[in-house]
Amino acid sequence: MDLHNSKAYTRRAFLVRGVTLASGAVTIPYFLQKSGVVLAQSSMLNPTGAGVPTDRILVVIQLAGGNDGLNTVVPFASDEYHRARPGISIRAEQVHRLFRQSDLGLHPALEGMKSLFDDGMLTVVQGVGYPNPNRSHFTSTDIWHTADTRGVGAGWLGRYFDNQCAGSPAADAGEELAGHAGISIGRSAPLTMQGRAYQPVSFESEELFRWTGAEASREVADAYDQMMRGELDPSVDETNPTAAFLTRTAMDARIASDRIRRAVSTTPLTSYPRTGLGRQLAMIASMIRSGLETRVYYATLGGFDTHAGQGGAQGQHANLLRQLGDAVRAFYADLKAQGNDERVLSMTFSEFGRRVRANASNGTDHGAAAPLFLMGPMVRAGIHGNHPSMTELEDGDLKFHTDFRRVYATVLEQWLKADSRAVLGGRFAPIRVIKQG
Amino acid sequence: MSDAIRRAPTASMRAISRDRFGEAEARHLLWRAGFGGTDAQIATLAEWGPERAVDHLLDVNNAAGYPGVRSDAFDAGVIREFTREEQRAYRMALQQGDEAAVARFRGLRESMQRADRDQMRSVQRWWLTRMIESSRPLEEKMTLFWHGHFATSYRTVENSYHMFLQNQLFRSHALGNFGDLLFRIIRDPAMLKYLNNDRNFRASPNENLARELMELFALGEGQYQERDIREGARALTGYTYSGNEFIFDANRHDDGQKQILGTSGNLNGDDFVKAILARRACSDFIATKLYRWFVADDIPARGTPARASMERVIRDLSGALRRHRYEIKPTLRMLFLSEHFYDAANRHTQIKSPAELVVGTVRSLHTPVRDLNTLLDAMELMGQRLFFPPNVAGWAGGRSWINTSTVFVRQNTTAFLLTGMTPGSGPAFTERAYDPAMAIRDFVTRRPEAARDPERMAGRLLEVMLGMEIGGGRRESVARVLGADGQPLSNDGILQAMMLISAMPEYQLC
Numbered sequence: 001m002d003l004h005n006s007k008a009y010t011r012r013a014f015l016v017r018g019v020t021l022a023s024g025a026v027t028i029p030y031f032l033q034k035s036g037v038v039l040a041q042s043s044m045l046n047p048t049g050a051g052v053p054t055d056r057i058l059v060v061i062q063l064a065g066g067n068d069g070l071n072t073v074v075p076f077a078s079d080e081y082h083r084a085r086p087g088i089s090i091r092a093e094q095v096h097r098l099f100r101q102s103d104l105g106l107h108p109a110l111e112g113m114k115s116l117f118d119d120g121m122l123t124v125v126q127g128v129g130y131p132n133p134n135r136s137h138f139t140s141t142d143i144w145h146t147a148d149t150r151g152v153g154a155g156w157l158g159r160y161f162d163n164q165c166a167g168s169p170a171a172d173a174g175e176e177l178a179g180h181a182g183i184s185i186g187r188s189a190p191l192t193m194q195g196r197a198y199q200p201v202s203f204e205s206e207e208l209f210r211w212t213g214a215e216a217s218r219e220v221a222d223a224y225d226q227m228m229r230g231e232l233d234p235s236v237d238e239t240n241p242t243a244a245f246l247t248r249t250a251m252d253a254r255i256a257s258d259r260i261r262r263a264v265s266t267t268p269l270t271s272y273p274r275t276g277l278g279r280q281l282a283m284i285a286s287m288i289r290s291g292l293e294t295r296v297y298y299a300t301l302g303g304f305d306t307h308a309g310q311g312g313a314q315g316q317h318a319n320l321l322r323q324l325g326d327a328v329r330a331f332y333a334d335l336k337a338q339g340n341d342e343r344v345l346s347m348t349f350s351e352f353g354r355r356v357r358a359n360a361s362n363g364t365d366h367g368a369a370a371p372l373f374l375m376g377p378m379v380r381a382g383i384h385g386n387h388p389s390m391t392e393l394e395d396g397d398l399k400f401h402t403d404f405r406r407v408y409a410t411v412l413e414q415w416l417k418a419d420s421r422a423v424l425g426g427r428f429a430p431i432r433v434i435k436q437g
Numbered sequence: 438m439s440d441a442i443r444r445a446p447t448a449s450m451r452a453i454s455r456d457r458f459g460e461a462e463a464r465h466l467l468w469r470a471g472f473g474g475t476d477a478q479i480a481t482l483a484e485w486g487p488e489r490a491v492d493h494l495l496d497v498n499n500a501a502g503y504p505g506v507r508s509d510a511f512d513a514g515v516i517r518e519f520t521r522e523e524q525r526a527y528r529m530a531l532q533q534g535d536e537a538a539v540a541r542f543r544g545l546r547e548s549m550q551r552a553d554r555d556q557m558r559s560v561q562r563w564w565l566t567r568m569i570e571s572s573r574p575l576e577e578k579m580t581l582f583w584h585g586h587f588a589t590s591y592r593t594v595e596n597s598y599h600m601f602l603q604n605q606l607f608r609s610h611a612l613g614n615f616g617d618l619l620f621r622i623i624r625d626p627a628m629l630k631y632l633n634n635d636r637n638f639r640a641s642p643n644e645n646l647a648r649e650l651m652e653l654f655a656l657g658e659g660q661y662q663e664r665d666i667r668e669g670a671r672a673l674t675g676y677t678y679s680g681n682e683f684i685f686d687a688n689r690h691d692d693g694q695k696q697i698l699g700t701s702g703n704l705n706g707d708d709f710v711k712a713i714l715a716r717r718a719c720s721d722f723i724a725t726k727l728y729r730w731f732v733a734d735d736i737p738a739r740g741t742p743a744r745a746s747m748e749r750v751i752r753d754l755s756g757a758l759r760r761h762r763y764e765i766k767p768t769l770r771m772l773f774l775s776e777h778f779y780d781a782a783n784r785h786t787q788i789k790s791p792a793e794l795v796v797g798t799v800r801s802l803h804t805p806v807r808d809l810n811t812l813l814d815a816m817e818l819m820g821q822r823l824f825f826p827p828n829v830a831g832w833a834g835g836r837s838w839i840n841t842s843t844v845f846v847r848q849n850t851t852a853f854l855l856t857g858m859t860p861g862s863g864p865a866f867t868e869r870a871y872d873p874a875m876a877i878r879d880f881v882t883r884r885p886e887a888a889r890d891p892e893r894m895a896g897r898l899l900e901v902m903l904g905m906e907i908g909g910g911r912r913e914s915v916a917r918v919l920g921a922d923g924q925p926l927s928n929d930g931i932l933q934a935m936m937l938i939s940a941m942p943e944y945q946l947c
Binding site for chain 1: 444785840915
């Protein structure tokens, strides 16, 4: 590997600097050893060239707690719907109708989603779930994370990362990709992103993705930087492979930290709502703009466990949906201004929908099938699949007709250009929701 | 890869002689058989010599110094299954669409679950406190070993009291007899629930527990046939629990003929366990697990001298286990006294688990505990959430603890313990109760003039915190942070220097 052939480098400045700084050390960070060339020759040359697999980015937005699908994509013309949930149902005149003739509409707070829909950037996948639905938050979340109906094993996107390194020794698999091929904004890395070998980068705010000690004084911050750049004596004991491994990972971490924090500190091109999800998506857009070679980003919006006082057109659930729609709309406006919108597909998911019938506290309990959203200029806009029957229920819940793993297979095959069978451990037919080009 | 340059440790299991047991050896023993110690504790053990030091650590039955666990430490009834009547009424309500009744039952269950999750958090805090405070650190270290070995997660069990009971089972058998523990684990409510043996019926056997008993708990893959799993599952039918107690439900039990691992007859769960214990593969398997936990989690490549040395030692440990009929204590005594254990090639080679990092920092440097919840959260971010192992195989350990995110969490957690600083809090430490002299008391009192010299102080701090000599540029930069020569060293400077050392990769090793 020739790190000094800089002809093709678009991120030459970074690499040259990185190599120079690391050159004093016996140990070169993995990040430079293994992914320097890949990084240099990848999509950075042509940031808008859709169709190249490495160009494409997936953003996953988890709606944690179990989103009430019925009040998200509303079957407003159904008598059963209104009868089952007096007090929280949404009336026909309140919804954003999706098509003139359709009897489905988006929740009134989903203005953002409606504008994406009108711009051809939203598809609704109806009736998503899995057999024998589990109504435990823990278990059902694990099922969605692992794409396994028992909820065991590594995360589905983690396995995707693992498989990207096929051919390398399994033990080193996580190190072949850029360490930050997957970035999750949040306190801890979601299982979805954790592979058998691959571990994503995760941080709640960029301030947490750095050494706190640097805040104590200039002297200690400088000493730390010098140490992590390998400028202080060739201290790594190469006869102790574990020590050498730790040193290389720490050096990688510092480099990723610098790049990510620099990326996140830039001001977005457009304005975002001042909400938790708005902040997360703004960070992600900035990282995309900076040209990080990250393939998957993960954001989370919690609070969907609306057992009491859920509200109808307004209230608790409405606020959450508004936060979602407005943040995603701002995100795509920013990406469009960057010229990156076509590179980014976003999807939502939630561990389950909620029961058809409202409970006695004007809330809803844990249910089963629900719709999910796929967003971005490359989706086939529209509604995929029928609304599940309001009369043929299973245990009081909507029945699924689209296995969630078919959605994953679609994203893997048609967006990430990966072998979905290898990742999902079985054949799931993709659905037609992504433009083929 | 780097195995070629890795030096092979001696395979000798002879007891280390007293004159070769110094502070470095005492430090190694304290870290591996516990969670590290202060420089004063290290000096004491070194002075005692290997026999007394090892026996002191092994003496977990010594009740003096740290209280045992009271059985009423937690609420045994915080969560319960619905009674038969409640179940019937609930089903009826579901069928009849009586939403008010359904909501009432679900509300009841959810409020119990909430209370139970709160109690689970208390149990986590309680265990972390024990690890930090116990005067019998090996007892807690072995409890953690069994927790990872018989990995059971609250995520599935959803009963904090059952998790507590299982933790107590591990503690009471920490250095006891592995066979006894195996007989007990097939009666442990948390395990029965976790591996679905509460759904193991004569008419429809569930093989989960039978399989893992052989594959992950006692024999290892390839040491049994599919038939042994099928018949073993039948032997375990009817082993279930009610409330907080194990029950044997004879109506569910299959009392037909079975053949498991070469034994046949009308076998029950105990016969199944006996058949397992009779296998040589069982002692080999446990010896390997103990070896990886206490000596080296990184298996050297096949064919290398290091690998050969490891295999010989594991054979010896396995032989000791059989000789002592699966008694753990004499087996570990042999290991902790052996020349192999103290070989320089076996020191500073393990990556501290999150528990070892957090507990070890407090124990070895005497830092304040500061905030248990913060520490538990930090351990979770580092990949080790107590009572929530990722799967039935437990934590993979070793290098799997380390990635670009956990590196910062580890460094920042030790910075937090040392200074109380949290990200963004800046240099104005909100809480600075920690006096760094706690870590170097011996040095400061015995050699006051050296304690004023940044160079020598840097050397001592590196030695205390890393257990090894670090020279050159890194030592100089620690000295620079400590301050100018001739001036009395400020606590602030010492703390910053300690923070810097704790961010060195070697601090992650033990």
